[in-house]
Amino acid sequence: EVQLVESGGGLVQPGGSLKLSCAASGFMFSSYEMNWVRQAPGKGLEWVSYISSSGSPIYYADSVKVRFTISRDNAKNSLYLQMNSLRPEDTAVYYCARSSGSYWGYFDYWGQGILVTVSS
Amino acid sequence: DIQMTQSPSSVSASVGDRVTITCRASQGISSWLAWYQQKPGKAPKFLLFAAPNLQTWAPSRFSGSGSGTEFTLTISSLQPGDFATYYCQQANSFPLTFGGGTKVEIK
Numbered sequence: 001e002v003q004l005v006e007s008g009g010g011l012v013q014p015g016g017s018l019k020l021s022c023a024a025s026g027f028m029f030s031s032y033e034m035n036w037v038r039q040a041p042g043k044g045l046e047w048v049s050y051i052s053s054s055g056s057p058i059y060y061a062d063s064v065k066v067r068f069t070i071s072r073d074n075a076k077n078s079l080y081l082q083m084n085s086l087r088p089e090d091t092a093v094y095y096c097a098r099s100s101g102s103y104w105g106y107f108d109y110w111g112q113g114i115l116v117t118v119s120s
Numbered sequence: 121d122i123q124m125t126q127s128p129s130s131v132s133a134s135v136g137d138r139v140t141i142t143c144r145a146s147q148g149i150s151s152w153l154a155w156y157q158q159k160p161g162k163a164p165k166f167l168l169f170a171a172p173n174l175q176t177w178a179p180s181r182f183s184g185s186g187s188g189t190e191f192t193l194t195i196s197s198l199q200p201g202d203f204a205t206y207y208c209q210q211a212n213s214f215p216l217t218f219g220g221g222t223k224v225e226i227k
Contacts, residue, residue, distance in 0.1 A: 107156075109166075
């Protein structure tokens with residue numbers, strides 16, 4: 001069974017940093033592209049970042065470019081999102097999502113999500 | 121960036137009703153479109169892709185169609201478990217973008 005479990009969320013002050021992790025199991029992690037998708041409270045879905053199975057290429061939404069860094073450790077079956085210079089508008093539930101094996105652009109499995117709150 | 125526009129933003133319907141949701145892309149995306157279902161407090165679930173391709177968990181009352189810039193998701197006979205928010209997403213190019221969502225509510 002495919003499982004994606006996010007961790008590392010919480011409350012952080014504006015300008016602060018946080019690192020999210022996503023532990024993957026039930027599939028060959030090193031063979032799949034991965035993504036982060038977020039959802040602000042009461043709002044819709046926003047794609048944040050993509051990383052290929054090998055770690056390159058990487059893509060970001062303009063709203064997080066330069067401030068966020070996606071990475072992965074295939075030996076540890078883990079995906080990460082380093083978030084710096086956090087802003088109140090980054091407050092959201094962050095989901096780790098696997099790209100479908102048949103096509104990179106679809107998200108076929110999602111984690112349960114982790115809440116990040118940016119507030120003073 | 122490709123903008124995705126869904127309509128309606130919400131719909132009230134009864135069990136057994138036929139519901140159609142429309143998704144429009146600001147430029148052509150061929151058939152590179154996915155639909156997701158999200159229930160309150162839960163992660164989205166991958167429903168179907170490239171218009172007609174339904175995921176194995178999804179009942180056959182769900183169907184998708186369209187290509188280019190206009191797409192539809194149809195629920196042929198609404199069931200209690202279908203009350204949720206539905207999102208379309210273009211998978212043609214980065215940045216990947218979602219529609220604003222359509223909330224299907226009980227009438």
